Amino acid sequence: MELLLIKYGLVAVFLAAMLEADVIPVLAGVAAHRGYFDPPMAIAVASFGALAGDCVWFYIGRTGAIRKSKLMLRWQSKAEILFQRVGHWQIPASHIIYGTRIATMTFLGARGSMVGRFVLVDGVSCFTLTTFLFCLGFALSASVSMILVNVKRVELVLLLAVALFALVFHLLQRFGRRLAKI
Secondary structure, three states: OHHHHHHHHHHHHHHHHHHOOOHHHHHHHHHHHOOOOOHHHHHHHHHHHHHHHHHHHHHHHHOHHHHOOHHHHHHHHHHHHHHHHHHHHHHHHHHHOOOOHHHHHHHHHHOOOOHHHHHHHHHHHHHHHHHHHHHHHHHOHHHHHHHHHHHHHHHHHHHHHHHHHHHHHHHHHHHHHHHHHO
């Protein structure tokens, strides 16, 4: 991903931040530390990319297809209760709590939240989180590269461990059936 950011520059940062607003600012910070990007410009582009992605999900929520879907009708009452408790603080929380960003933006669009208020709160949230993550990547530039390499190794070891565990479980289950028949 870092090579794509370097090759295509700030356009890649914008588009990638629309899809993934957590990892991209860190990688953009690493690239900026290495001299590929102007740091303030990279922060602005990544922030606007994250905001644009959130606005797309907000707009999708505003379409009638999502409002009338079975999934939305099933979860709407629970989401509404959460919104009544948390309010628009749900937006910055969704940037921190993994897996809730798209659902939050889509729900807010479906419930008919005011566009101006959404853009303001989400814009500040995107800028704040992007700046923090960018600075983290910038400050830990050398370490981030090493961490990403080690994460790939750990993922491979975990995949092998899960496969081995599944094989052992399958063999034990198979032999257990044979012993039960005897």
